[in-house]
Amino acid sequence: GAGVSQSPRYKVAKRGQDVALRCDPISGHVSLFWYQxxxxxxxxxxxxFQNEAQLDKxxxxxxxxxxxxxxxxxxxxxxxxxxxxxxAVYLCASSLRSSGGDEQFFGPGTRxxxx
Amino acid sequence: xxxxxxxxQYQHVQEGEDFTTYCNSSTTLSNIQWYxxxxxxxxxxxxxxxxxxxxxxxxxxxxxxxxxxKNSSLxxxxxxxxxxxxxxxxxxxxxxxxxxxxGKGTKLSVKP
Numbered sequence: 001g002a003g004v005s006q007s008p009r010y011k012v013a014k015r016g017q018d019v020a021l022r023c024d025p026i027s028g029h030v031s032l033f034w035y036q037x038x039x040x041x042x043x044x045x046x047x048x049f050q051n052e053a054q055l056d057k058x059x060x061x062x063x064x065x066x067x068x069x070x071x072x073x074x075x076x077x078x079x080x081x082x083x084x085x086x087x088a089v090y091l092c093a094s095s096l097r098s099s100g101g102d103e104q105f106f107g108p109g110t111r112x113x114x115x
Numbered sequence: 116x117x118x119x120x121x122x123x124q125y126q127h128v129q130e131g132e133d134f135t136t137y138c139n140s141s142t143t144l145s146n147i148q149w150y151x152x153x154x155x156x157x158x159x160x161x162x163x164x165x166x167x168x169x170x171x172x173x174x175x176x177x178x179x180x181x182x183x184x185k186n187s188s189l190x191x192x193x194x195x196x197x198x199x200x201x202x203x204x205x206x207x208x209x210x211x212x213x214x215x216x217x218g219k220g221t222k223l224s225v226k227p
Contacts, residue, residue: 033214033215035217040219041219041220042121042203042205042217042218042219042220043158043203043205043217044217045214045215045216045217048214056214059214091157091158093158101145101146101163101165101207103148103160103163104148104158104160104215105160106150106157106158106159107157108156108157109157
């Protein structure tokens with residue numbers, strides 16, 4: 001079956017541009033997570049959705065970061081006025097339930113480079 | 116806030132040697148998960164530990180969860196070149212709705 005997909009796989013943006021990163025979770029998965037992974041580091045939590053509800057956005061680094069999942073399936077992470085420190089791999093993960101005890105299935109990530 | 120620390124950062128072994136990575140949390144965890152990320156890849160779930168003192172085995176991999184549920188370890192017996200990658204522990208504290216806090220990972224290289 002299809003896993004988690006993300007697009008684009010690579011994105012180069014000039015400083016100040018807005019970007020939108022898309023995540024298609026596994027069909028039927030209730031929970032969706034966004035992570036930021038810098039080179040040589042572990043994934044850092046950004047935000048969490050249970051269906052269409054954004055239950056935790058405590059990891060979003062600034063108000064330039066915005067995420068949505070309007071119909072409880074596809075999610076978009078938007079970064080406004082990108083800065084060089086935003087360069088990282090953005091990982092999306094989904095899990096079947098909302099209990100917090102499930103394995104997370106990760107997508108391949110979007111590598112964002114801000115020049 | 117909650118922190119998850121992982122050591123060592125890097126480990127280089129000769130094929131056939133054993134390998135262990137350790138994970139420590141600043142708070143008591145409700146559960147801990149382990150993931151493997153191959154070079155250029157994404158994290159892939161290995162296992163979840165929930166109970167205090169729990170030990171689980173997957174072929175050559177042995178996972179332990181400490182009695183106090185604040186630490187965990189992954190031990191690989193007789194490493195193979197296919198074990199190459201970065202191993203992450205990820206903990207969830209008791210009050211969290213679902214988000215995991217990842218350690219920085221241990222990068223394993225295996226010399227044939």
